[in-house]
Amino acid sequence: MIKAVIFDFDGTIIDTETPWFEIYRNALKEDHNFDLTLEEFVKIVGTTNDTLFDFIDESLASPMDRNLFKEKTRSHYAKIKNELPLRDGFLDILQQIKDNGLQLAIASSSHREWIVGFLDKYELTDYFPIICSAEDVEEVKPNPALYIKALEALGVKPDEAMAVEDSVNGSLAAIQAGINCLIIPNDVTKSLTFHENAKLIQSYSEFDCDLFLNKNTWISKLMEQS
Structure with missing residues (x-):
């Protein structure tokens, strides 16, 4: 029973995950000219973002500023959070x-x-x-x-x-x-x-x-x- x-x-x-994907994808394209695919994003759904950031760093000429990226994406998310x-x-x-x-x-x-x-x-x-x-x-x-x-x-x-x-x-x-x-x-x-x-x-x-x-x-x- x-x-x-x-x-x-x-x-x-x-x-909450669909808007996170869209915000991450747009920010990475704008700041790093990196195309985030849904296939890569779903690997971190349900856990932490570190795996995704490690993958992105491997694809960039130099590591991204994770704190700056988090600050930017959280700011974008805060604008839509109450509408979810x-x-x-x-x-x-x-x-x-x-x-x-x-x-x-x-x-x-x-x-x-x-x-x-x-x-x-x-x-x-x-x-x-x-x-x-x-x-x-x-x-x-x-x-x-x-x-x-x-x-x-x-x-x-x-x-x-x-x-x-x-x-x-x-x-x-x-x-x-x-x-x-x-x-x-x-x-x-x-x-x-x-x-x-x-x-x-x-x-x-x-x-x-x-x-x-x-x-x-x-x-x-x-x-x-x-």
Whole structure:
């Protein structure tokens, strides 16, 4: 029996990743004449930016000023941040999960201040009494530490929890923690190939709460997918 649902944040609750890609791509083209592809960008979705910056530095004549780049892109992002909507259908599913008596948590590679800012804006703080963020672990996703931390806080076993993710790195973290993982990709991650042990749906409109309430139902659905 599933007792808890653990949500990723960026790209899963709010699609913060599509605008980040557009801002990064434009800034790199303008400042360094570097063409950032979606294929390279998705490699860092769900984890940190260091891998992407290392790749870019290898392609440039001299290393980029990462602090200056971060300052510029964050400034651009701040102008649109308050306009970002929740993903379609998310609120309905969140309420269904809560109405079914399941516990809720967030496990995200982002910083707590970033997550809480959005939760406050959309009045979702009360839904998520447990937030595990970058500050809580030494390594973020795809390392499973965030999910292990969330399980401990929830007081449930791995097979009593469900993770909802949008990225390869996030799904690997959940699976390595022994948690059943549902993937709902966004525009940035929808073309990726995900782990065979994850269940993939295309939108929250396909989300079936019965899937989470019975472990046997989950297993049968996963077998249908394969």
